[in-house]
Amino acid sequence: MPITPGNAPRTPDVQVGPIDLVARVDDALAVQALAFGLSEEEIGVRHHIVLRHLMYPGCRSFGATTPEGRLVGFVYGLPNDRAHWWSTVVEPYLRRQDANGWLDDVFVITELHVHPSFQAQGIGRELITTITDGVSQPRSILSAIDVESPARRLYRSLGYRDLARQVHFPSAPRPYAVMGAPLPLPHRPSPAPATD
Template structure:
């Protein structure tokens, strides 16, 4: 359980950050539709979004975070779950990676599935805070996400938060909707990798061992 945290975002706006729970999912589905479809979304689109989110919450390692404003209105949410063999999207990611990439990124992996912010709170720091607070409680060694190649602002945000591009223009689901696959190491894993690299001596052309 994520305890409630209160932060003041840009413009003096106060936001409350707590766990995304079952009773929040209908509001989350409506927000998802507004954010990605627009205000004119249909009941069918809302019901489809709700089914998808509900299904995702049943996966092992599900972790979700929501942001609510001073009036209790949902301003955004973020969630993911543990990536495991046999999951549909896990299989799609494996198809796009080399074996070495899959071994590194998917062995103990949190799949960052969704980050959605209400249009009225865009560019006010809510998405950034949701990301950070979610990953404060994620304990997997790595995380992966996919986003559209046209979503330049999202890629830029993630790169600022230590995500790396694993593969660009990847037809994860369809060649008509190319994706960027990104990965993020946990701070402890990144430190371990740096220490390992520092411990391996490099060899100059003259045969003298040492770091260049």
């Protein structure tokens, strides 16, 4: 089988499990800075945003750690509330696509990042399937930069489909796509179709 993001062999000693993201917020943002290319100023802004999100009811966080305790990936999310900032930004785009209902009874993947040295090993897939396995909502929604990327390919392999594209968040330099998938997500990637 060809190695693609999400189906490469995972580093065996990396463990995925619940983490206290309040205590590990600096470690998580260091991973996000490397994976997503954040400046020091952006890290400072996101620090406050993450801590605020963690206070919302139903917020969950999981991390991927080495045996030494090094955080090499993390995910957090929460049940959507139409009053949350993210929801108010994406709602007009979803409404134009007749997908506005995706903002109700849905679990939002707020952030998912894996350290570049640990990408393409299945860690992102394990993080997102683990966090969504324990939620009561029947579907999940997220936003990702609207370019073809390993992240978008991973999300598609999990059943996410584009709900709206060219979504512009204030102060974000690039447009995003909003993607949604029914739950539960598949834990293993679908086999590649046979070719002649």
